[in-house]
Amino acid sequence: MPPVIELRDVWKTYRMSGVEVHALRGLSLTVEQGEFLSLRGPSGSGKSTAMHLIGCLDLPSRGKVLLKGKDIAQLPESSLARIRGKTIGFVFQQFNLIPTLSALDNVCLPMLFQGVSREKREQRGRSLLERMSLSDRLRHLPAELSGGQLQRVAIARALANDPEVILADEPTGNLDSATGKSVLELIGNLHREDGKTIILVTHDQEIARYAKREEYILDGRLR
Amino acid sequence: MRADALSLVLSGLRGRPLRAWLTVLGVVIGVAAVVSLIAVSQGLKHAIGAQFERFGTNRIEVMPRGFAPPGTLKGLTVRDVERLDALPEFEYAVPYLLGRAVLEYKGEVSGGNIMGFPLEYRKQLRDDFGIDIARGQGFGDATSDAVVLGDLAAKELFESEMRIGDNLLVAGRKLHIIGVMEPFGNPEDDYSIMLPMDVAREALGDEQGVSLIDLKLKKGVSSAAGAESVQRALDRTHPSEDYQVLTAEQLQEQFNSLLGVVQAIIVGIAGISLVVGGVGIMNAMFTAVLDRTREIGVMKAVGASPRSIAILFLMEAAIVAAAGGLLGVGLGFGIALLIQAIAAASGFGLLTVTMEPWLVILGIGFAMLTGVLSGALPARQAAALQPVEALRA
Numbered sequence: 001m002p003p004v005i006e007l008r009d010v011w012k013t014y015r016m017s018g019v020e021v022h023a024l025r026g027l028s029l030t031v032e033q034g035e036f037l038s039l040r041g042p043s044g045s046g047k048s049t050a051m052h053l054i055g056c057l058d059l060p061s062r063g064k065v066l067l068k069g070k071d072i073a074q075l076p077e078s079s080l081a082r083i084r085g086k087t088i089g090f091v092f093q094q095f096n097l098i099p100t101l102s103a104l105d106n107v108c109l110p111m112l113f114q115g116v117s118r119e120k121r122e123q124r125g126r127s128l129l130e131r132m133s134l135s136d137r138l139r140h141l142p143a144e145l146s147g148g149q150l151q152r153v154a155i156a157r158a159l160a161n162d163p164e165v166i167l168a169d170e171p172t173g174n175l176d177s178a179t180g181k182s183v184l185e186l187i188g189n190l191h192r193e194d195g196k197t198i199i200l201v202t203h204d205q206e207i208a209r210y211a212k213r214e215e216y217i218l219d220g221r222l223r
Numbered sequence: 224m225r226a227d228a229l230s231l232v233l234s235g236l237r238g239r240p241l242r243a244w245l246t247v248l249g250v251v252i253g254v255a256a257v258v259s260l261i262a263v264s265q266g267l268k269h270a271i272g273a274q275f276e277r278f279g280t281n282r283i284e285v286m287p288r289g290f291a292p293p294g295t296l297k298g299l300t301v302r303d304v305e306r307l308d309a310l311p312e313f314e315y316a317v318p319y320l321l322g323r324a325v326l327e328y329k330g331e332v333s334g335g336n337i338m339g340f341p342l343e344y345r346k347q348l349r350d351d352f353g354i355d356i357a358r359g360q361g362f363g364d365a366t367s368d369a370v371v372l373g374d375l376a377a378k379e380l381f382e383s384e385m386r387i388g389d390n391l392l393v394a395g396r397k398l399h400i401i402g403v404m405e406p407f408g409n410p411e412d413d414y415s416i417m418l419p420m421d422v423a424r425e426a427l428g429d430e431q432g433v434s435l436i437d438l439k440l441k442k443g444v445s446s447a448a449g450a451e452s453v454q455r456a457l458d459r460t461h462p463s464e465d466y467q468v469l470t471a472e473q474l475q476e477q478f479n480s481l482l483g484v485v486q487a488i489i490v491g492i493a494g495i496s497l498v499v500g501g502v503g504i505m506n507a508m509f510t511a512v513l514d515r516t517r518e519i520g521v522m523k524a525v526g527a528s529p530r531s532i533a534i535l536f537l538m539e540a541a542i543v544a545a546a547g548g549l550l551g552v553g554l555g556f557g558i559a560l561l562i563q564a565i566a567a568a569s570g571f572g573l574l575t576v577t578m579e580p581w582l583v584i585l586g587i588g589f590a591m592l593t594g595v596l597s598g599a600l601p602a603r604q605a606a607a608l609q610p611v612e613a614l615r616a
Contacts, residue, residue: 057524058611078528085526096521096614100238101231110525112227157525
């Protein structure tokens with residue numbers, strides 16, 4: 001079985017006001033099914049770019065990104081959308097919930113795009129929010145929730161389609177340390193109890209230690 | 224997916240109620256303008272059609288040429304009437320004399336439009352011209368001092384409404400009010416007072432003049448042939464053609480083509496306001512795409528395909544347009560009914576607006592079309608956004 005994620009000599013180059021900026025310079029990384037990996041690096045090291053490529057939100061300038069052996073550069077946008085919806089769950093630093101939707105509707109959103117029936121969506125959405133101890137916040141809008149609650153809604157949303165991979169980009173960046181710790185516990189549980197493959201992107205060494213495997217990225221490649 | 228997308232779009236709109244309603248308002252104004260103007264001009268068309276139906280297709284009117292209120296133009300005389308009456312194409316020719324006279328009712332003095340006609344044609348008046356009596360009686364077996372009032376003349380000319388059985392002084396001569404006509408729906412007819420020809424001649428001081436000649440065609444004679452015959456007969460005495468011959472068909476054709484032009488202009492103007500509404504939708508949708516770039520990025524990150532995003536934005540535009548279309552049709556008919564009420568209050572009771580189903584469909588359909596067309600470009604823009612860039616916004 002091919003590794004869940006494989007990056008082969010990946011380069012990512014941006015043009016910013018005429019100047020070429022290399023965000024990634026030959027990054028190679030293999031992640032096996034069920035691993036809990038942290039990708040640590042200072043700001044500007046390319047860790048977020050790497051996460052975008054793994055999450056099919058962007059394509060490499062050079063090199064290959066393989067998801068379960070498939071080259072994402074060869075897939076049409078509609079297939080990439082399907083992979084983002086079914087195989088990958090995102091947890092962002094900014095939470096990125098839809099402000100006009102309730103907690104439950106936010107959690108159900110990824111299932112909606114996969115054509116899951118309303119009944120099944122709501123049932124799963126409720127049980128996921130229950131697991132996040134948010135049963136009493138189903139109908140609340142994001143503006144009515146605290147930072148920790150928002151991130152728990154976001155984790156529930158990431159789990160909606162039962163993806164194999166969870167990508168967490170600085171998930172505690174906007175939380176105080178106690179709340180951040182509980183969020184990290186939750187993410188750790190997803191690895192231990194659900195056997196999810198988890199990639200935790202952070203600049204913080206302490207947070208990186210929650211993972212089973214730690215990688216350090218600097219100037220666009222692993223060190 | 225469709226029903227779910229709908230609820231997703233609706234909750235998005237609910238989250239920004241002011242902007243949503245303002246966009247809807249833009250469509251409402253456009254649709255209301257189109258619907259009300261078309262409804263009123265349709266009503267106008269029906270009103271004119273009804274007028275001609277009453278006029279009848281077997282009739283020809285001859286009157287002095289020129290643009291002036293009826294009765295003020297001269298030129299035709301009783302000799303013309305005799306000549307036309309003798310023509311084989313017609314059953315008869317009825318002359319009318321119209322003019323303004325001083326009226327007095329219960330001591331109050333006023334001016335009014337009188338219309339004299341020969342009493343010997345009273346039967347034809349009822350049978351051929353469909354003049355219906357609302358109260359009292361017609362000229363059936365009236366004496367030579369009888370007068371029949373138009374609906375508005377009876378109600379409006381004097382402080383108190385004129386009553387059947389009372390006396391009315393016309394240019395000093397005492398006449399007996401015997402009946403009131405059914406409303407025609409236009410003030411010109413409804414304000415007129417019908418009386419015997421000799422009374423009119425005396426009141427207006429006109430021994431020979433004729434304001435209008437009504438001719439009835441014999442069976443099987445076309446109105447065109449009748450009109451031609453009238454022209455031949457009058458050519459010798461009126462070489463300068465100071466008269467005009469009107470047939471119902473000709474008149475209706477003229478009115479309809481004029482109305483067609485007016486309608487086209489009106490609908491064109493109303494259409495512009497609908498286009499403005501569409502531009503409003505487009506503007507709102509482009510703003511929405513900009514505003515929600517990050518939301519679009521999030522939706523893409525959780526698995527929305529470009530198609531889904533496009534559908535969401537198109538649906539939003541369509542919902543705004545449908546709401547605008549629905550409210551606009553309602554408001555449009557409301558405005559049309561208001562215009563009808565105002566027209567009725569000014570004596571044009573003939574103008575009736577009907578809620579025609581095709582106009583409802585047209586109004587809502589046009590709104591939807593505008594919405595979808597205006598939403599298409601912003602929807603495409605939203606669908607084409609790069610996920611990673613959208614998320615960074």
